[in-house]
Amino acid sequence: MRSPVPAYELETPRDLAAALERMARAPGEWKPFAGGTDLMVLLEAGKLPHRRFLNIAKLAELKGITVADDFVLLGALTTYTEVRRHETIAAEFPLLVRAAAETGSIATQNRGTIGGNIANASPAADSPPALLVYDAEIETISARGKRRVPYARFHSGYKQMDLGADEMISRIYLPRARSGWRQYYRKVGTRRAQAISKVCLAGAAKMESRRIADVRIALGSVAPAVVRAQATEKVLLGRQPSAEVAREAQAMLAREIAPIDDMRSTERYRLRVAQNLLGEFLESLSG
Ligand SMILES: Cc1cc2nc3c(=O)[nH]c(=O)nc-3n(C[C@H](O)[C@H](O)[C@H](O)COP(=O)(O)OP(=O)(O)OC[C@H]3O[C@@H](n4cnc5c(N)ncnc54)[C@H](O)[C@@H]3O)c2cc1C
Numbered sequence: 108m109r110s111p112v113p114a115y116e117l118e119t120p121r122d123l124a125a126a127l128e129r130m131a132r133a134p135g136e137w138k139p140f141a142g143g144t145d146l147m148v149l150l151e152a153g154k155l156p157h158r159r160f161l162n163i164a165k166l167a168e169l170k171g172i173t174v175a176d177d178f179v180l181l182g183a184l185t186t187y188t189e190v191r192r193h194e195t196i197a198a199e200f201p202l203l204v205r206a207a208a209e210t211g212s213i214a215t216q217n218r219g220t221i222g223g224n225i226a227n228a229s230p231a232a233d234s235p236p237a238l239l240v241y242d243a244e245i246e247t248i249s250a251r252g253k254r255r256v257p258y259a260r261f262h263s264g265y266k267q268m269d270l271g272a273d274e275m276i277s278r279i280y281l282p283r284a285r286s287g288w289r290q291y292y293r294k295v296g297t298r299r300a301q302a303i304s305k306v307c308l309a310g311a312a313k314m315e316s317r318r319i320a321d322v323r324i325a326l327g328s329v330a331p332a333v334v335r336a337q338a339t340e341k342v343l344l345g346r347q348p349s350a351e352v353a354r355e356a357q358a359m360l361a362r363e364i365a366p367i368d369d370m371r372s373t374e375r376y377r378l379r380v381a382q383n384l385l386g387e388f389l390e391s392l393s394g
Pocket residue numbers: 138139140141142143144145146147148183184209210211212215218219220221222223224225226227231232233234274275276277301302303304
C-alpha cells in the first residue's frame with residue numbers, strides 16, 4: 108500500500124512569510140508538513156491525497172513557549188516533549204501535560220506537534236479535550252494577517268475546522284485562569300501506552316464551600332469532533348458532588364454525546380466508560 112515517494116513534492120520555505128506567500132498564491136495546493144507523525148502514516152498506507160507539502164518544521168516563528176501575564180502561548184510547532192518539560196505548563200496546565208505524556212511513544216512525543224494534532228482534527232486526539240477545558244484560543248496566520256478563534260468553535264464536525272486553505276495555525280493561547288481548580292484527565296485505550304483513545308475525558312472544577320462553582324468537561328472519541336459537555340456542566344453548577352448528582356450528570360451526558368461503533372470500540376462501551384470517567388471526576392471533587 109506504500110505511496111510512491113517521487114509522486115510527492117516537499118519544499119522548505121526560508122521563513123514563515125515565504126511559506127504564507129506560497130499558500131496565498133495557490134490556496135489548498137500546499138499543505139503544511141510539521142512533525143509528519145500523522146502524514147507519514149497516511150503516506151505509508153497509500154492514503155495521502157495531497158501531493159505538495161511545505162516543510163514548516165524549522166520555521167522559528169512557529170516555535171517556542173512564551174509565558175505572558177494572562178496567557179501562556181504555545182507556538183504551533185511545540186512538541187509533546189516540550190510541553191512535558193515546561194515548568195509553567197506543568198504547574199498551571201497539568202491536563203495538557205497528561206495528554207502529552209499519553210500521546211504515542213517518546214519518539215512520537217519528540218516529533219509530533221500540538222499544531223499538527225489540532226489541524227489533523229481527529230475526534231480521538233488527546234490534547235484537544237485539555238485545550239477545551241482551558242478555554243484555549245487558536246491563532247491562525249496567512250498572508251492576509253492573523254486571526255484568533257476560540258478553540259471551542261474551531262472544530263465544527265468530523266475533520267471540519269475553521270482554517271482557510273491559505274492559513275496555518277500559528278499559536279495556541281492558554282488563558283492562565285485555572286489556578287486552584289481541581290483537574291482530572293483520563294484516557295482509556297486498549298493498552299496503557301501507544302493506544303488510540305476509546306474515550307478520553309478532561310475535567311476541571313472550581314470548588315467553593317464544597318460546591319461546584321464553575322466546571323469544564325470535555326471528551327474525545329464520543330462525537331464527530333472533540334466536544335465540551337456543556338449541558339452536563341449545567342447540571343453540576345452550584346451542586347455538592349454526591350452519588351445522586353453523579354447519576355443526574357451521567358444521564359445528561361448520555362443525551363449530549365454521540366459515540367459510535369467502529370474498529371476500536373462500540374457505542375455501548377464508549378458511553379458506559381464516558382459515564383464512569385465522569386463519575387470518577389466527580390468523586391475526585393468530594394475528596
Ligand atoms: C505511533 C503513533 C502514535 C500516536 N499516538 C497518538 C496518541 O496517543 N494521541 C494523539 O492524539 N495522537 C497520536 N498520534 C498522532 C500524532 O502524533 C499527532 O496528531 C501529532 O500531534 C501530529 O503532529 P505533527 O506535527 O506530526 O503533524 P503532521 O503529521 O506534520 O501534520 C498533521 C496534519 O496537520 C497539518 N498541520 C500541521 N501543522 C500545521 C499548522 N501549523 N497549521 C496548519 N496545519 C498544520 C498537516 O498539513 C496535516 O494535515 C500518533 C501518531 C503515531 C505515528
